[in-house]
Amino acid sequence: MxxxxxxxxxxxxxxxxxxxxxxxxxxxxxxxxSPRVSPEAREAVLQAVEQLRYVPNRLARSLVTRxxxxxxxxxxxxxxxxxxxxxxxxxxxxxxxxxxxxELNVVLLAARDEREQxxxxxxxxxxxxxxxxxxxxxxxxxxxxxxxxxxxPLVLFGRPQNGRAVSFVxxxxxxxxxxxxxxxxxxxxxxxxxxxxxxDMNAGLDRFSGYRTALEEAGLQARGELCVEGDFxxxxxxxxxxxxxxxxxxxxxxxxxxxxxxxxxLRTLHAAGRRVPEDVAxxxxxxxxxxxxCDPPLxxxxxxxxxxxxxxxxxxxxxxxxxxxxEVRVCETHLVRRASA
Amino acid sequence: MxxxxxxxxxxxxxxxxxxxxxxxxxxxxxxxxSPRVSPEAREAVLQAVEQLRYVPNRLARSLVTRxxxxxxxxxxxxxxxxxxxxxxxxxxxxxxxxxxxxELNVVLLAARDEREQxxxxxxxxxxxxxxxxxxxxxxxxxxxxxxxxxxxPLVLFGRPQNGRAVSFVxxxxxxxxxxxxxxxxxxxxxxxxxxxxxxDMNAGLDRFSGYRTALEEAGLQARGELCVEGDFxxxxxxxxxxxxxxxxxxxxxxxxxxxxxxxxxLRTLHAAGRRVPEDVAxxxxxxxxxxxxCDPPLxxxxxxxxxxxxxxxxxxxxxxxxxxxxEVRVCETHLVRRASA
DNA sequence: CACGCCCGTGAGAGCGTTCTCACACAAGCG
DNA sequence: CGCTTGTGTGAGAACGCTCTCACGGGCGTG
Numbered sequence: 109m110x111x112x113x114x115x116x117x118x119x120x121x122x123x124x125x126x127x128x129x130x131x132x133x134x135x136x137x138x139x140x141x142s143p144r145v146s147p148e149a150r151e152a153v154l155q156a157v158e159q160l161r162y163v164p165n166r167l168a169r170s171l172v173t174r175x176x177x178x179x180x181x182x183x184x185x186x187x188x189x190x191x192x193x194x195x196x197x198x199x200x201x202x203x204x205x206x207x208x209x210x211e212l213n214v215v216l217l218a219a220r221d222e223r224e225q226x227x228x229x230x231x232x233x234x235x236x237x238x239x240x241x242x243x244x245x246x247x248x249x250x251x252x253x254x255x256x257x258x259x260x261p262l263v264l265f266g267r268p269q270n271g272r273a274v275s276f277v278x279x280x281x282x283x284x285x286x287x288x289x290x291x292x293x294x295x296x297x298x299x300x301x302x303x304x305x306x307x308d309m310n311a312g313l314d315r316f317s318g319y320r321t322a323l324e325e326a327g328l329q330a331r332g333e334l335c336v337e338g339d340f341x342x343x344x345x346x347x348x349x350x351x352x353x354x355x356x357x358x359x360x361x362x363x364x365x366x367x368x369x370x371x372x373x374l375r376t377l378h379a380a381g382r383r384v385p386e387d388v389a390x391x392x393x394x395x396x397x398x399x400x401x402c403d404p405p406l407x408x409x410x411x412x413x414x415x416x417x418x419x420x421x422x423x424x425x426x427x428x429x430x431x432x433x434x435e436v437r438v439c440e441t442h443l444v445r446r447a448s449a
Numbered sequence: 450m451x452x453x454x455x456x457x458x459x460x461x462x463x464x465x466x467x468x469x470x471x472x473x474x475x476x477x478x479x480x481x482x483s484p485r486v487s488p489e490a491r492e493a494v495l496q497a498v499e500q501l502r503y504v505p506n507r508l509a510r511s512l513v514t515r516x517x518x519x520x521x522x523x524x525x526x527x528x529x530x531x532x533x534x535x536x537x538x539x540x541x542x543x544x545x546x547x548x549x550x551x552e553l554n555v556v557l558l559a560a561r562d563e564r565e566q567x568x569x570x571x572x573x574x575x576x577x578x579x580x581x582x583x584x585x586x587x588x589x590x591x592x593x594x595x596x597x598x599x600x601x602p603l604v605l606f607g608r609p610q611n612g613r614a615v616s617f618v619x620x621x622x623x624x625x626x627x628x629x630x631x632x633x634x635x636x637x638x639x640x641x642x643x644x645x646x647x648x649d650m651n652a653g654l655d656r657f658s659g660y661r662t663a664l665e666e667a668g669l670q671a672r673g674e675l676c677v678e679g680d681f682x683x684x685x686x687x688x689x690x691x692x693x694x695x696x697x698x699x700x701x702x703x704x705x706x707x708x709x710x711x712x713x714x715l716r717t718l719h720a721a722g723r724r725v726p727e728d729v730a731x732x733x734x735x736x737x738x739x740x741x742x743c744d745p746p747l748x749x750x751x752x753x754x755x756x757x758x759x760x761x762x763x764x765x766x767x768x769x770x771x772x773x774x775x776e777v778r779v780c781e782t783h784l785v786r787r788a789s790a
Numbered sequence: 791c792a793c794g795c796c797c798g799t800g801a802g803a804g805c806g807t808t809c810t811c812a813c814a815c816a817a818g819c820g
Numbered sequence: 821c822g823c824t825t826g827t828g829t830g831a832g833a834a835c836g837c838t839c840t841c842a843c844g845g846g847c848g849t850g
Contacts, residue, residue, distance in 0.1 A: 118576070120806055136808065146828060163599075166575035167508045167517070168806035171835045172831045176508070178577075180556075191538035192738075200559055202534060208564060213572050215521075218541055223549060231554050234507035235459070236519075258504075262695035343742045375744060378719075396531075401684045403716060461836055472800045479839060485798060509836035513805045 116412040119160040128156035139164055170235075178213040179424060180237040182228055184244040184251040185220065191367065193340070194396045195413075196243070199265065202417025203241060210425075212238075219251060224408035229254035239424045241265065261427035263420045267310050267438075275427065275435045277419045279411035285318025288363045288391040288409050291443055293326050297361035297389055303332075303338040303348035303373060305365040312340070315365045315393060334359075338369050342411050345369025349376035360448065361389040367396035372407055374448070389449035406448035409418075411441050480505055511576075519554040520765060523569055525585040525592040526561065534681070534709065535737045535759035536754075537584070540606065543758025544582060546581040547592040553579075553764075562591060568721040570595035580765045582606065586650040600708055602768035605760050608651050608779075616768065616776045618760045620752035622652050625782035626659025628667075629704045629750050632784055634667050638730055640700035644679040644689035645716060646706040653681070656706045656734060663694075673741070675700075679710050686710025690717035702730040702790065707736035730790035745788035752782050 121139075125132045125347030130149050137145050138153040145153075156162070170176045181203055183196065204214050215237070219228040222379035232255055239261035244251055247269040255262050256274060264276035274442055292300050302319045305312020320330040333355040337346040343345060345364055349372065351360060364370040382388045384404055390401055419437045426435075462480075466473045468770030471490055478486050479494040486494075497503070511517045522544055524537065545555050556578070560566040573581055573596055577647040581601035585592055596603050597615060633641050643660045645655025649696035661671040674696040680688040686705055690713065693700060705711040715725060723729045725745055733740055736751035760778045769777075 121808095122806080133809085133830055133832095134805085134828085139827090140548060140808085144828060149828080163571075163574050165512075165806050166577060166837090167512050169808070170508050171506075171512060171806080171837090172808045174835080178572075191541060192533055192535040194533040198534035201561070204559055204561070213568060214559070215572075216559065218545055218555070218557065220542065220545070223543060227554060230504075231519075231556075233504045236507060279686065341785075342739065346742065372742075379744060401687065417569060462838095463836080472802060473837085474802095477796085483837085487798060490798080506836055509805090511805095512807085512836080513838045515805080561850070605827085744797090 175347030259442035622655035686713030
């Protein structure tokens with residue numbers, strides 16, 4: 109390995125220093141844009157850097173600065189295919205965008221099963237990242253605990269189940285569910301069903317509770333046969349809708365707790381010969397790109413994802429800078445009216 | 450910062466050594482499972498590790514071992530929403546699965562625009578990872594070049610455009626396109642259109658060329674009005690199908706170069722009152738989960754993704770272990786028959 | 791009984807950085 | 821003209837780990 113003629117490994121600060129005829133410290137200053145360097149020295153160093161194609165070794169730097177300039181976006185989700193959910197894609201985009209003009213890198217960690225969660229936890233604890241944004245929709249997830257105990261700055265996407273003191277950003281899911289349901293009530297719909305999200309995810313539960321609140325406000329009851337549990341996937345939405353139609357043949361509206369599920373529900377309704385919105389009105393949730401494209405275009409509840417991701421990164425950066433406060437932010441949703449309701 | 454009472458920072462090897470009453474070297478041996486440690490010493494160390502909740506600092510270790518035990522899965526894709534493509538989700542799953550019982554971590558790097566690509570490139574060059582699996586479907590992408598020049602082990606998913614010597618794994622896209630088209634021909638279809646993938650992605654071009662090959666074999670011509678360019682999205686598939694119907698009203702079959710696009714095409718066909726497969730037969734590509742769920746279930750070309758991801762990781766690991774050979778692997782596709790053709 | 795051997799251990803150098811200090815030198819002040 | 825002030829520079833100690841090497845003690849062998 110050492111006897112090979114070629115340059116194995118990258119050039120070091122020392123090599124640059126020698127070539128530039130200065131000390132290692134001066135090279136470091138130039139590389140880090142310190143002002144206290146003479147123009148001549150700076151020029152010499154820059155030339156040497158160029159010539160050797162020097163790239164600083166980040167590991168060595170991190171070892172002394174105790175900063176990695178990297179944050180992890182952890183997706184801890186086993187049961188649904190969160191990865192192919194456009195909703196998740198938006199989060200990723202939002203976070204990268206928010207950090208675009210900082211020094212910070214974002215890495216995504218996928219933690220599908222328990223094993224991967226432990227791997228991700230280890231990765232975080234071993235000092236690879238300065239902070240973590242954790243999307244863990246699932247209530248029995250170990251990872252929030254693991255990360256919190258590692259004393260690594262942490263912001264959750266979505267309200268955690270147990271009331272532990274941790275910063276998070278969430279949409280007002282209950283408010284959104286109520287918004288959707290009130291919209292349907294306002295159209296004079298009387299038998300309003302719902303395909304909920306998974307009951308072991310807060311987003312699912314909260315949207316469901318908003319649905320019930322709105323019905324109760326109107327003096328109606330969320331009877332059991334009106335409510336079926338979905339799983340946030342398109343297939344699940346289709347199945348849920350089928351069951352709903354079976355249980356309540358004269359259904360005239362449905363609130364579906366996510367857009368992919370709503371697309372599945374639309375398919376079932378078409379197949380069953382129901383017209384949307386004439387026979388059955390449909391409201392979804394998330395305002396995914398598909399909502400605009402499907403037939404009919406989907407009325408849906410939008411969460412301000414850009415705003416939410418910005419809050420998450422801001423909160424995380426504050427924590428990384430040493431602010432010990434726990435912050436919580438719940439963002440308002442709004443209804444996007446299209447043709448389906 | 451330093452005056453805070455609490456334990457700032459994790460315990461170090463030295464602290465563990467002191468508590469266990471041994472030297473730093475011995476602790477290191479225990480932590481790294483070296484056999485040359487007496488049972489008593491090992492026990493003492495393990496207890497101290499437990500008590501201090503010691504976790505090795507990976508950066509420090511990497512600095513000397515020159516191994517990070519991390520590989521990056523880089524998604525360099527700007528134009529389509531690759532992130533919400535189920536196809537991509539499968540790749541991620543496959544790679545993590547293949548590395549599940551190794552020490553290696555996987556981080557995902559999303560590089561949507563040029564800026565993010567540079568950031569990702571920097572990340573790789575600065576020594577954060579031992580190797581890279583790069584999904585860059587796009588022909589004008591800078592990242593393959595950047596990574597290759599950094600002399601970091603690299604395996605591409607998908608054949609690169611310029612013939613540079615780099616290891617890659619690809620599906621036989623041309624073969625798959627031919628397979629699909631021959632299947633349609635075998636059903637006696639005569640006017641077979643295609644909605645292609647993007648022409649600046651090899652997967653798109655190759656599937657298209659397979660389509661033409663099969664037509665020519667049958668003595669037919671891929672007339673211009675039979676071919677429209679799609680973009681691998683559902684919306685694009687719907688639009689492409691609409692254009693196709695307009696240009697060729699008596700179309701009796703279509704090969705759509707991805708399943709999401711095929712789903713869009715089905716929607717258009719339904720809306721236009723064409724029965725599938727009676728009036729128009731449809732074959733997709735990818736065997737995405739949706740293919741099973743849609744109406745009618747989609748006949749589609751499957752690529753052996755599990756096999757492909759395994760090859761990619763194997764090849765990368767070999768490179769990381771110092772094997773300088775460039776390897777190439779093209780995997781066979783097969784047809785999955787369902788109801789749409 | 792002396793010799794070599796292996797085994798468990800610890801001392802210490804090094805990995806590539808940053809950062810604190812101290813130093814040399816120039817310039818400005820009384 | 822001595823004194824402080826400031827500015828550019830370099831020496832060297834960290835950072836937390838691995839790994840080579842040397843050393844002492846127990847054992848088997850001739």
